Each structure stands twice: as C-alpha cells, then as structure tokens.
Amino acid sequence: MLTLQRLIAELSAYWEEQGCLIEQPYDQPMGAGTMHPATFLRVLGPEAWRCAYVQPSRRPADGRYGENPFRLAKHLQLQVVLKPSPEDVQELYLRSLERLGIDRTEHDIRFEEDNWESPTLGAWGVGWQVVMDGMEITQFTYFQQAGGIDLAPITAEITYGLERIAMFLSKSNSIFDIRWNEGLSYGDVRRAEEYEMSKYYFEAADTERTALLLDSYEQEAKSCLAAGLVLPAYEATLQCSHLFNVLDARGAISATDRVGAIRRVRELACACARAYLDRRTAAAGASGSSATPAAPVASVTT
Amino acid sequence: MNRHDFLLEVRTEEIPAPVVVTARRDLARLVGEGLAGEGLAAASVESYGTPRRLIVILRGLPEKQEDRYSEVLGPPASTAYDAEGHPTKAARGFARAQEVQVSELVVVDSTRGPTVAVRRTISGKQTADVLAAVVPRAISAMTFPKTMRWGDGSRTYVRPVRSVVAVFGGHVVAMEILGVAAGSRTVGHPALSELPIRVSGPDDYLQKLRTACVEPDGEARRIRILEGARELAAAVGGSIESDLDLATTLADLVEWPGVVRGSFAPEFLELPEEVTTTAMRTHQKYLPVRGPAGLLPHFIAVMDNTEDRRGLIAKGNEWVLNARLADARFFYEEDRRQTLESRLPELSRLSFQDRLGDYRQKTERVERLAEAIAPLVGRPDLVDSVKTAARLSKVDLTTRMVREFTDLQGIVGGIYARLQGHPESVWRSIYDHYRPAGGTGEPPREAPGAILALADRFDTLAGLFRLGLVPTGSRDPYGLRRAAFGIVGIAIGRTWRVDWKPIARQALSQYPEDLTGLAVEEALGELEKFFAERLRALLERRGHSYDEISAVMGAGLWDFADVADRASALSEARRKMDFRSLVLAAKRIRNILGDEEAVSPENALYREEAERQLASDFLQAQQLVGELASARRYRAAMETLASIAPSLDRFFVEVLVNCPEPDLRRNRLALLGAIQKELSKLADFSEIVVEK
Numbered sequence: 005m006l007t008l009q010r011l012i013a014e015l016s017a018y019w020e021e022q023g024c025l026i027e028q029p030y031d032q033p034m035g036a037g038t039m040h041p042a043t044f045l046r047v048l049g050p051e052a053w054r055c056a057y058v059q060p061s062r063r064p065a066d067g068r069y070g071e072n073p074f075r076l077a078k079h080l081q082l083q084v085v086l087k088p089s090p091e092d093v094q095e096l097y098l099r100s101l102e103r104l105g106i107d108r109t110e111h112d113i114r115f116e117e118d119n120w121e122s123p124t125l126g127a128w129g130v131g132w133q134v135v136m137d138g139m140e141i142t143q144f145t146y147f148q149q150a151g152g153i154d155l156a157p158i159t160a161e162i163t164y165g166l167e168r169i170a171m172f173l174s175k176s177n178s179i180f181d182i183r184w185n186e187g188l189s190y191g192d193v194r195r196a197e198e199y200e201m202s203k204y205y206f207e208a209a210d211t212e213r214t215a216l217l218l219d220s221y222e223q224e225a226k227s228c229l230a231a232g233l234v235l236p237a238y239e240a241t242l243q244c245s246h247l248f249n250v251l252d253a254r255g256a257i258s259a260t261d262r263v264g265a266i267r268r269v270r271e272l273a274c275a276c277a278r279a280y281l282d283r284r285t286a287a288a289g290a291s292g293s294s295a296t297p298a299a300p301v302a303s304v305t306t
Numbered sequence: 307m308n309r310h311d312f313l314l315e316v317r318t319e320e321i322p323a324p325v326v327v328t329a330r331r332d333l334a335r336l337v338g339e340g341l342a343g344e345g346l347a348a349a350s351v352e353s354y355g356t357p358r359r360l361i362v363i364l365r366g367l368p369e370k371q372e373d374r375y376s377e378v379l380g381p382p383a384s385t386a387y388d389a390e391g392h393p394t395k396a397a398r399g400f401a402r403a404q405e406v407q408v409s410e411l412v413v414v415d416s417t418r419g420p421t422v423a424v425r426r427t428i429s430g431k432q433t434a435d436v437l438a439a440v441v442p443r444a445i446s447a448m449t450f451p452k453t454m455r456w457g458d459g460s461r462t463y464v465r466p467v468r469s470v471v472a473v474f475g476g477h478v479v480a481m482e483i484l485g486v487a488a489g490s491r492t493v494g495h496p497a498l499s500e501l502p503i504r505v506s507g508p509d510d511y512l513q514k515l516r517t518a519c520v521e522p523d524g525e526a527r528r529i530r531i532l533e534g535a536r537e538l539a540a541a542v543g544g545s546i547e548s549d550l551d552l553a554t555t556l557a558d559l560v561e562w563p564g565v566v567r568g569s570f571a572p573e574f575l576e577l578p579e580e581v582t583t584t585a586m587r588t589h590q591k592y593l594p595v596r597g598p599a600g601l602l603p604h605f606i607a608v609m610d611n612t613e614d615r616r617g618l619i620a621k622g623n624e625w626v627l628n629a630r631l632a633d634a635r636f637f638y639e640e641d642r643r644q645t646l647e648s649r650l651p652e653l654s655r656l657s658f659q660d661r662l663g664d665y666r667q668k669t670e671r672v673e674r675l676a677e678a679i680a681p682l683v684g685r686p687d688l689v690d691s692v693k694t695a696a697r698l699s700k701v702d703l704t705t706r707m708v709r710e711f712t713d714l715q716g717i718v719g720g721i722y723a724r725l726q727g728h729p730e731s732v733w734r735s736i737y738d739h740y741r742p743a744g745g746t747g748e749p750p751r752e753a754p755g756a757i758l759a760l761a762d763r764f765d766t767l768a769g770l771f772r773l774g775l776v777p778t779g780s781r782d783p784y785g786l787r788r789a790a791f792g793i794v795g796i797a798i799g800r801t802w803r804v805d806w807k808p809i810a811r812q813a814l815s816q817y818p819e820d821l822t823g824l825a826v827e828e829a830l831g832e833l834e835k836f837f838a839e840r841l842r843a844l845l846e847r848r849g850h851s852y853d854e855i856s857a858v859m860g861a862g863l864w865d866f867a868d869v870a871d872r873a874s875a876l877s878e879a880r881r882k883m884d885f886r887s888l889v890l891a892a893k894r895i896r897n898i899l900g901d902e903e904a905v906s907p908e909n910a911l912y913r914e915e916a917e918r919q920l921a922s923d924f925l926q927a928q929q930l931v932g933e934l935a936s937a938r939r940y941r942a943a944m945e946t947l948a949s950i951a952p953s954l955d956r957f958f959v960e961v962l963v964n965c966p967e968p969d970l971r972r973n974r975l976a977l978l979g980a981i982q983k984e985l986s987k988l989a990d991f992s993e994i995v996v997e998k
Contacts, residue, residue, distance in 0.1 A: 074633055088457050091468065094319055098496070108497040112609035112619045114559055115357075117322035119452065130454035130465075132320060137622025138590055138607060146456050146466075156459025175625050177632075255655070263660070 006104065007183045008170045008190065012058055012082065015164065018103045019056035019084050022096060027057035032239060033246040036061045036122075037083030037163055041238060044125060044273075045280050046085065047150050047159040053087040058166070062246060064253035067202035070195040073178035077201045078194075082164040088157035089146055097134070097144065097162055104173070112137050120145045124245050124269045126152035126277070129161065139172045141165065151277020152270075211256040218247040218265075225272045234279045241272040307372075309349070310433075310475030312364040313508045314441060315492055316483060319465040320357045323558035325450060327524060329464065330355030334362045336447050340440030345371050346433055352508075354522035356561045358496075361522055363508040369475060371430025378404060383413045383420035397422055434474050438481040441472060445483050461485055469493070476506050494518020495562050498612060519562040519612065528557035534565035535593050535606040542567070544595035544602045549587065556591060560610035567595075568624040572603040574631040577638060578721045584711050585630045592627070637706040646722055650697070652704040659784075661821065662769040665700045671816045672696045675761035678812060683802040685753055688731065692757045695735035698723060699758060702736075716740040745791030749799050756796050760809075763789040768813035771833050774823035790840040797866040798844070803938070807834075807864040838863055845873050853995040854880070860990025868938070875940030876989055879948065887951035891958070892991035895978045898963055907980060911973035916960040920953040921977055928984055935987060944988055954981075 006014075020026055030040045037059035038044060046053045059081050067077030086093060094115070098108055115132035120143065122128070129145035143163040147155055167190070170182045180191030221243040228237035248265050251257050257265060314337065321329060334353035341347065341364075349366025380386065380400035388394055393401075393408045401408045404424045414423045445463070456466040461484045472479040472488035481488045491502050492511075499518035505511040512522060521527050532546075532553055539546045557563065574582060579601055586592040592605040607623045614620050653666040662668070673696035680688045702708045702719030711718070720737025724730075731754045738755035739762055741748055750756040770776075770784050777786050797804065810833055814826045824832065838859060845855045850873050858872040879885055912918045927950050934943035963974045985991050 072633075072636070074629060088459070089466075091457070091466075095496075109611070110614075110616050110618050111497075111622070112607075112611050113497065114610055115320035116559060117320070130452060137609075137619045138592075138626040139622060146454050148454060156455070158456050158459045160456075172622065172625065175621070177629075 005183065005186075006170070006173055007185050008080075008166065009185050011104065011166060011170055011173075012080075014103050015082050015100060016056060016058075018100045019054075022054065022086075024054040024056040024084065024086075027055050029057060029059050030242075032242050033062045034059070034242050035063060035245060035249060037081040038122065038127070038161065039125065039242060039245070040083065041235065043083060043085050043159075043161065044127070044150060045234075045238065045277070047087060047147050047155055047161075048153060048277055048281055049284050050157065051087075052157075053085060053159070056082065056084045058082050062249070064201075064205035064249045067198065067205050067253065069202040070180065070191070070198035073180065076167065076179060076194075077198055077205060080166040082166055084162040084164075085159050086162075087159035089160035093160045093162075094144075097142070100162075101136075104169075106136070106173075115144065118143065123266050124248075124273065125150060126270045126274045131161075136172070139168065141169050141172065151280075152274040153277050153281065205250055205253040209250050209254050211251060211254055214247055214250055214254070215256070218244055218251070221247065222268060222272065225276075229272075229275050229279055232279070232283070234276055234283055237272070237279065238276040241269065241276055244272060245269050308369045308475075309366040310369055311508050312348070312362075312367050312433075312437060312474045312479075313471060313505065313511050314362040315359050315469075315471040315511070316361075316445065316467055317359045317469040317471075317492055318463070318467050321355075321360075321465050323357065323555050325464060326355040326357060326360075326558040329448065329450070330360045330362070332448050333360050333444060336444035337362055337364070337441055340444050341367070341436065344431070344436045344440065346436060355524060355558070356520060356522060356527075357559060358561060359492075359520075359522070365508065367433055367474070370432050371436065373430050374428045376426050376428060377414065378424045378426075379414070379416055379418075380404070380411070380422040380424065382418060383422055386411070386413075386422040400424075434477065434479045437472065437474055437479045441479075442481055442483050457485075471505060471511070473505060473507060473511075494520050495610075497610070498562060521562060524554075524557050527560065527563050528553050531556055531563045531565060531608050534563070535608075538565055538567040538606050539593075539595045539604070542595065542602060542604050544597045544604065546593045546595060546606060549593065552587060552591060552593065556608045559591075560608060562610060562612060564609045564611050564613060566607050566609055566614045566620045566623070567604055568592075568607060568620045568627065569604050570624065570627050570631055574628075574635065575601060575603055577631065577635055578718075580714060580717050580721065581634050581638065581707065581711060582631065584713055585627065585634060588711075588713055589630060590623070590627055592623070633710065634707065637710060641705040641707055641718075642722065642725065645726055646698045646701045646719065649701045649704050653700060656700075656703055659769060659773075661773060662817065665703060668765060668769075669697055669700050671765050671813070672699065672758070672761045674816065675764055675809065675813055676757050679757050679761055679804075679809060682804045682809070683753070683757065683800070685757070688754050688757060691729065691731035691754050692735060692761070694728070695723075695732045695739070695754060695758050696761060698728075698732070699736050699739055699762065742792050742795055745785075745788035746795065749796050753800070756800055756802075760793055760796055763793050764806075764809055764813040765816070767793075767833060767836075768810065768829070769817055771829040771836075772814055772817050772821050772823050772826075774829075776832050776836065786836070787840065790837055791844065794837065794840050794844055794866045798870045801867045801871075803865055803867045805864050806866065810834075810864075834863065837866075841866055841869060845870065848873075850877055853993050857989040857991055857993040860993055861986050861988055871938060872940050872989055875944055876994075878941050879944040880994065882945060882948060884948040884951045885944075886996050887955055888948040888985075889991050889994045889996050891951060891954040892982070892985055892994075894958060895982050895985075896992040899975065899979060899982060905972065905976045905979075907973050907976040911970060913970060914961050916953070916956045917974060917977065920950065920957045923950045923953045924977070924981055924984075928980075931984060931988075940988060947985060947988070950981075 016026055027042045040059050042055050042057060060078050061081050062078050064077055066075050068075040114135045116135050118133040120129045127150040129147045131145035133140045134142040134144055145161045147159040147161055149155060167179050171179055174182060176182055180189060180195055182190040184190050184193050221240045225237045225240035228240060248269060330353040334351050338351055346368060348364035352363040354361040381396040386394055386397035397411060398408055400422060401411055406424055411422050412425055413420050450464040453462045453464055455462055463484055467484045467486050469492055470483045470486050470488040471490060471492050472481055473490050478490050479488060491504050493502050494515060495518060503514045503518055505514060515522055535546050582601060583594045586594045586605050592607050595602045595604040595606065609619050654664050656665040658665050658668045673693050676692040676696045677689055680686060680692050702715060705718060707718045708715050716739055717737055720733045723733035723736050734752055735755040735758045738750035739758040741750045741759060750759050767786055767789050770786060811830055814829050842855050854873055854876050858869050858876055863869060912921060927946050930946050931943045934946060965971050
C-alpha cells in the first residue's frame with residue numbers, strides 16, 4: 005500500500021537519483037509550485053538547474069469546507085524542474101511512474117496537449133497533461149517565457165498532483181480517505197484545516213483589510229525592487245498574488261477589477277524577473293564568472 | 307534511369323492530435339514542392355502520421371537529376387583563330403576565363419555568325435544530395451498553430467524532434483533536422499516495444515513499425531477504434547453513436563489503439579443524459595453506449611495499448627468517470643435548491659464584457675429584442691414565452707454545473723427550466739438558444755428558440771460593434787462571425803422574411819449613448835458590411851456565383867431570406883436566352899443614366915415607334931412583375947422582365963437617347979430610369995457577368 009508519504013519519498017528519491025537538488029517547500033502561501041523561486045527565478049538565465057520539491061499549493065476558490073471528496077483549498081504538488089530539458093525527459097518521467105509500481109505495459113499512458121499560461125507570472129509554456137487510464141496525473145510543461153522574458157535554455161517542468169495520484173492508485177472515493185501513513189488518513193490530518201480555511205476564504209476574510217494588505221504588499225514589493233532586493237520583492241509579490249486569490253474567492257473582485265489586479269501582480273513578477281537577471285549579469289561581471297552568487301551548487305548531470 | 311524509394315520519418319514527442327493530419331500532409335507537400343523545384347518528381351507520394359511521428363514516403367524517385375547542357379558564347383570565330391586556324395590571344399583568353407583547354411573550344415553558328423563557344427554537360431545532382439537540402443527546408447517551412455522551443459532553446463517546432471530516419475534507395479541520406487542527424491534507426495511504441503528498429507526502405511519500415519505496435523495510418527487506427535467499440539458495445543446489447551470527430555481525435559492520440567469497455571454506477575443514469583454524455587465524450591473522450599431504451603451504464607474507452615491485461619485500465623477509467631459523475635450529481639442537486647428566477651440577481655455579478663455591463667443588463671436587452679422580433683416573424687403569440695425565456699436564458703451561467711461543464715451552457719438552463727415546470731416554449735428556447743453551434747450547426751428546433759437565438763446574437767454583435775471591436779483578419783475573440791452566421795442561417799432556414807435593419811438599429815440603440823467607440827448609425831454601417839460578408843459566404847456555400855450574389859445583394863441586403871430567394875431565382879432565370887439581353891440592356895441603362903434626376907415618362911413625348919413599343923411592353927410587365935414579386939415568385943418576375951428584352955434591344959438600335967431635343971431626351975432617360983427602378987427591386991442585373 006503506497007501511502008502519501010511513501011509516494012513523496014519515492015518520487016523524491018527517484019529525482020534525487022536523476023541529479024536533482026531536493027529543495028524544501030517555500031514558506032509562503034502560493035497558488036502553485038511554479039511560483040516557488042526554485043522554479044520561477046531559476047528558469048531564468050543560462051545556468052543548468054535540476055531541482056525537485058513538494059509545494060503545498062493554495063487555491064482558496066477551490067475550498068469546499070472539507071465536504072467535497074475531490075476538492076481542496078490546499079493541495080500538494082511535487083514539482084520537478086530540469087534545465088535544460090534533457091532529450092530523454094519523457095522517458096525519465098515514465099520511469100518515475102515505474103518507481104511507484106506503475107508498469108507501463110499494463111496501463112494506458114498518454115501525453116495530451118495542454119499548454120500552460122499564468123497571466124499573473126507573465127509566464128507560459130507548451131506541453132501536455134499526462135493522462136493515465138483516463139486520469140490526469142501530471143502537468144508536463146516546456147517553459148517558454150517567465151516574467152515576460154523569453155527563456156533559453158528551456159526548462160522542462162513536471163508537476164505531479166499528489167492527492168490525485170494517491171487517490172487514483174488506491175481508488176479511494178474521497179481525497180480524505182487517502183492514507184497519509186499507515187495510521188492516519190488525509191482527512192485525519194487535513195479536514196479540520198480545510199473546513200477552517202474555507203470558512204475564512206469564503207466568509208470571514210475581511211475584504212477591506214485584505215485589499216489594503218494587497219496594496220501594502222504591492223508598495224513593499226516596489227520599494228524592495230527600488231532597493232535592489234530581488235527575493236524580498238518577489239516574496240511580497242507572492243503575497244499579492246495570494247491575497248488576490250483570497251479576494252477572488254470572497255467574490256470581492258469584479259470582472260473589470262480582476263483584469264487590473266492580475267496586471268498589477270504581473271508587472272511586479274516581471275520586474276522581479278528582470279531584476280533577478282540584472283543582478284546575475286552584474287554579479288557575473290564583478291566576479292568574472294557566470295554563476296550567480298546566490299546560486300547554491302546543485303549536483304547537475306546533463 | 308534508376309528509381310528508388312525515399313522514406314522520411316520525423317519522430318517527435320507527442321504532437322497535438324488536431325495537428326497530426328495537417329502536419330503530415332504539409333510535410334509531404336513541402337518536400338514534394340522542394341523536389342519539383344529541383345526537377346525531381348516521385349511516382350507516388352504517401353504520408354502518415356501518429357502522435358509521435360510524421361512519415362513521408364516517396365516512391366519511384368529518380369536517383370539523380372537529368373543532365374543539363376550549357377553553351378557559353380565567346381569571341382567571333384574570325385578573331386579567335388588566325389588565317390592558319392591557330393587560336394589567337396582572344397581564344398586563349400576566353401578559354402582561360404571559362405577554365406577549359408583551348409582545344410575544347412568549339413565553333414557554333416550564332417546570331418553573330420560563326421562564334422567560339424564552350425559547351426558543357428552539367429551532370430544532374432544526386433537525388434540524395436537534393437533531399438539533404440530540401441527536407442530540412444521543408445521542415446522549417448511548416449507552420450503550426452503553436453510552436454515551442456526546447457533544450458538549449460535554439461530550435462523551434464511543434465514538439466521536440468527525437469530522431470530522424472531518412473533513407474533513399476537503402477542508404478541513409480546525410481542531413482540534420484532541428485539538431486538531429488538522420489539515420490536508419492527508430493523506435494516503436496514506447497510502452498509496447500523495446501528494441502530499436504533498423505529500416506532499409508518504406509515497406510520494410512511500415513512492416514516493422516506494425517510489428518513494434520505502431521499503426522502508421524490514422525484512418526486504419528480510426529477504423530480499428532470504431533470496429534472494436536461496436537463489438538464491445540454489442541456485447542452488452544448496445545451500440546455506439548457514430549461520432550467521427552471524436553473517433554478522429556482518438557485515432558491521433560494513440561499509435562496502437564485498443565478499446566476497453568467500462569461501466570458506471572447505474573444510478574447516474576438519473577442525471578440528464580446531456581450531462582452524462584458530456585462527461586464521457588468531452589471530458590473523458592469515451593464513446594457512450596446506447597441501448598434500445600436509451601443510454602446504458604457503459605462506455606468504451608480507447609487506450610494506447612493492445613490489451614488491458616489485468617483490467618487496470620478499465621478499472622481506472624471507471625473510477626475517473628464515476629468520480630466525475632458523482633461531482634456532476636452534486637452540482638445537479640445543489641443547483642436545483644434554487645430556482646432560476648431566484649438566481650437572477652447573481653447575473654449582476656457576472657460581467658458580459660468589460661465595458662458592456664453585466665449579464666443582468668444583457669438579458670434585459672435581449673428580452674426587449676425578442677419582444678420586438680416575435681411579431682415581425684409573424685408570431686405575436688410567442689411574445690410572452692420568448693420574454694420569459696430571454697430573462698432566464700443566461701441564469702445557468704451562475705450554476706455550478708455550467709461552471710464545470712461549460713459546453714452545456716443553455717442546455718443546463720433549459721433542463722432546469724423544464725424541471726421547474728416551465729412550458730416547452732420556454733425551456734426549449736433556453737436549451738436551444740446557443741444553436742447553431744459554431745454558426746453552422748443544427749439550428750434551434752422551434753420558433754421561440756430561434757427568436758431568442760436571434761435576439762441574443764443581435765445584442766452581442768451590437769454591443770461589440772458599438773465598442774468598435776469589429777473583427778479583423780483571423781482574430782474574432784468574441785465569436786462575432788459565428789454570431790452573424792447564426793443570424794443569417796436562422797433567418798434563411800426559417801424563411802423569416804424580415805427587414806432586420808430596424809432590429810439591428812434597436813439593438814445598437816439599447817446600449818448607452820456615451821459608449822466610446824462607434825455611434826449607432828456608424829456601427830449600423832459596419833454591421834451592414836459585416837452581414838454582407840457573411841451572407842455572401844453563405845450564398846457561395848449554396849453554390850451561387852460571385853456575380854449573382856453581388857446582383858441580388860445590390861437590390862437590398864437586410865432581408866436575408868429574401869436575398870436567398872432572389873439568388874435562387876436569378877441562378878435559374880439566367881439560363882434563359884432573353885436574360886442575356888436583359889443584362890446587357892441593364893448595363894447600357896446604367897451607363898447611360900448617370901445621375902439623372904428621376905422624373906416620370908410622359909406618353910405625349912414618345913416620338914419613335916420603338917420607344918412606344920418599349921413603354922407599353924414595360925407598363926404591362928411592370929404590373930405583372932409587381933404582383934409576382936409581392937408573391938415572392940422571383941423567378942417568374944425575372945423572366946417577365948426578361949420578356950421586354952427584345953423591345954429594349956430594338957429601342958437601343960432605333961432610338962437616339964441623347965438626342966438634341968432636351969424634352970425628348972429627358973423623357974427617354976425617364977423611361978429607362980423607370981425600367982431600372984423596377985429591375986433594381988429584384989437585383990442589380992448590371993452586376994451579372996455575361997459573355998460578349
């Protein structure tokens with residue numbers, strides 16, 4: 005029986021063997037693993053990069069008070085980024101499924117066109133959803149642009165929807181029935197949280213205060229950018245994006261405001277991306293090397 | 307000359323299903339054109355495609371180009387050779403410049419007399435060398451709806467290329483495609499075949515591919531899917547609907563199609579069938595199974611696999627579908643806790659378009675338009691029904707079902723209205739009002755639905771035209787072309803003879819005056835041009851020629867059904883002999899009339915027998931034409947008009963229109979003017995092209 009934590013452990017071990025640095029979840033709310041700086045910022049620039057991590061991903065509008073068997077306000081993504089995208093990237097991915105005990109000769113595994121776009125990140129990519137026996141289990145994307153910047157080299161991004169995979173492998177009828185470990189179910193661990201957070205997102209969040217927070221974080225991001233502090237600026241941008249999602253779930257954003265708010269966040273994200281690249285160019289000029297000083301050395305095999 | 311076969315396989319990561327067929331055809335065409343440009347042609351061209359490979363096979367391609375001969379003229383023979391016939395400095399210089407020995411020079415007769423020349427045989431290039439240049443060019447000339455980069459980011463294609471096979475006459479053609487060197491090796495199905503395949507030519511390749519679980523022919527895959535599905539459906543006493551689009555998509559999602567039957571919980575059959583089949587067909591790409599008494603709790607899924615050895619595939623798909631249907635049932639139950647009417651306020655929160663307000667406002671406008679349209683189409687009795695339907699038409703956008711099953715907008719509203727006990731004239735209108743889907747599908751089934759569909763589309767077109775958002779080029783984000791096609795199609799299909807211009811004007815005027823964009827009359831002008839284009843396209847599709855369409859639209863555009871009738875009448879009438887004379891006369895009249903002020907002709911001013919004859923024939927015809935036209939017997943009306951052609955011909959032969967006497971001239975022009983006026987009620991006949 006593959007528990008959720010075994011699933012995470014197996015995938016992490018597999019990708020570690022493929023030369024990935026195992027990052028940790030980012031300690032801020034965000035809508036998707038893509039927003040983690042280990043993806044959003046690392047896809048920029050020429051350095052090779054292989055990394056994997058789990059990222060809890062918040063979608064306030066998907067909250068269902070822990071009552072709907074298929075929906076969560078917070079789910080887990082296991083994110084893998086490979087830059088430059090290796091030639092055998094699909095095969096690498098298929099072998100990760102074998103690691104989970106999935107024999108490809110006994111299943112129907114298809115790569116169906118599904119292109120990804122994030123207007124708030126100024127990012128888009130081309131790729132597929134991987135469908136196994138009728139179930140979408142992974143989003144597979146070749147990143148083309150991030151923060152409004154055309155990318156080269158290109159990063160392959162593999163995003164496993166962990167709950168979906170766990171649910172599907174165990175044929176559970178509810179997310180909350182997934183075994184987290186041998187003793188506890190997903191519901192045991194998360195259901196109360198789902199209820200409370202849904203209550204907050206849909207009923208309790210003070211829209212005025214949230215809107216104010218959004219404005220404040222926007223200012224914070226701008227002043228950080230002015231001070232040349234890329235990561236703090238990006239963290240404030242992530243806050244903006246999340247607060248926007250809270251307001252949206254609360255029904256406090258009209259269609260017209262939505263376009264404007266998305267644009268505000270995008271402008272910040274694009275500014276962060278440009279600042280990140282400027283900083284790495286400046287650092288390369290100063291040290292005479294092409295590595296950015298902030299880059300931890302990953303074990304990279306290409 | 308020896309001929310050989312050429313095999314090209316470009317193996318990629320999964321190409322989007324909708325692109326596979328066009329991509330393989332484009333590749334074959336571009337390679338063929340490239341070779342033709344080099345004077346090479348194959349005896350036959352085949353192309354195949356799967357999601358993972360594009361294949362072009364050229365059979366019977368010459369092994370090299372034909373040799374060509376060239377002749378370069380030099381100095382005259384008289385200066386090239388001296389009296390003794392020895393080459394002079396001129397001859398030696400020419401030979402040197404041409405890089406040949408003096409002894410290789412020949413003397414030919416040219417226009418300048420005997421001239422020294424160099425003749426060369428240029429041997430044709432090896433076809434393999436030509437292919438090495440042509441194929442990479444063809445690859446880079448291909449276009450796709452969306453392309454991507456990968457790896458170092460330096461190359462662009464629909465998906466990354468992973469291997470290339472290029473074999474001509476059993477030998478690899480050395481070339482590089484998007485960074486991949488061509489060879490003679492490929493691989494089969496990624497899950498079902500392990501060893502690489504080495505191929506020597508097309509037949510060997512096709513056979514080995516099939517052994518390695520790849521069916522290269524999309525049509526063969528589609529047939530296999532449909533036959534397999536029929537068999538599995540029959541085993542549970544059902545059948546599948548022939549759904550060519552879905553079968554084609556499925557065929558291009560797999561390389562080795564197998565079919566598997568699954569079941570879902572029978573309790574889900576209580577859901578509206580539209581929901582269940584949308585979950586199957588649209589969301590999951592399954593073929594629903596139907597029995598004699600309706601939907602059966604089974605489905606056929608296509609897999610990229612030979613067999614479902616341990617039943618895992620069927621089980622997985624069953625689980626997914628059951629989960630989706632459980633979700634749908636949850637929406638269905640939740641949604642029905644509220645009536646459609648009680649959801650109306652929620653429409654105010656739903657934006658129709660940034661600057662055009664919300665859906666509440668839209669439905670109010672649509673309601674007023676529907677109210678105006680019903681009497682115009684001769685159905686004042688439907689006013690109440692269409693008003694109710696219009697008011698509720700967009701409410702389903704606030705339901706969970708439509709948010710999840712967006713394809714079912716309208717349909718879900720219709721179903722909920724039915725369950726709430728609204729009469730058929732109301733619920734069916736809501737259900738049908740997005741028809742015809744794509745502008746050309748099935749129209750709404752009944753009159754009220756058609757009225758609602760028209761009102762909704764007029765409102766959408768009007769709003770966006772008022773904003774000046776007239777579609778240009780291929781961009782049409784609001785689907786306005788589809789909307790206009792829908793209107794024209796419905797009006798013609800139901801033969802609703804209505805002058806739609808006032809409705810269009812009302813639709814435009816219902817928006818606030820201060821919208822930035824186009825004023826009402828300005829927008830109406832744009833809308834008229836827009837409808838003219840759609841109407842023209844629709845009539846062309848019905849087989850009418852360009853000039854016929856111009857002619858009938860020249861006599862009025864806004865009654866679309868009437869235009870269509872006149873076009874049919876015209877294409878029949880033009881086959882008559884007299885008709886040609888009528889058209890020629892119409893052209894003469896147009897040229898002669900210019901901008902004369904219209905006056906009525908007077909009998910007293912006729913001088914010539916020919917003009918009296920014409921006037922009396924015309925008078926007779928005019929009355930009959932008037933009666934026929936109001937009975938919309940356009941063909942008879944046109945033929946009646948054509949019957950005055952002989953007297954028109956005689957008139958132009960015998961009568962001098964621009965005579966010196968001003969009153970006679972004016973009267974003759976007036977007669978012609980009256981005739982033109984009558985003609986122009988039916989069509990602008992001067993637009994018709996006739997052979998001289």
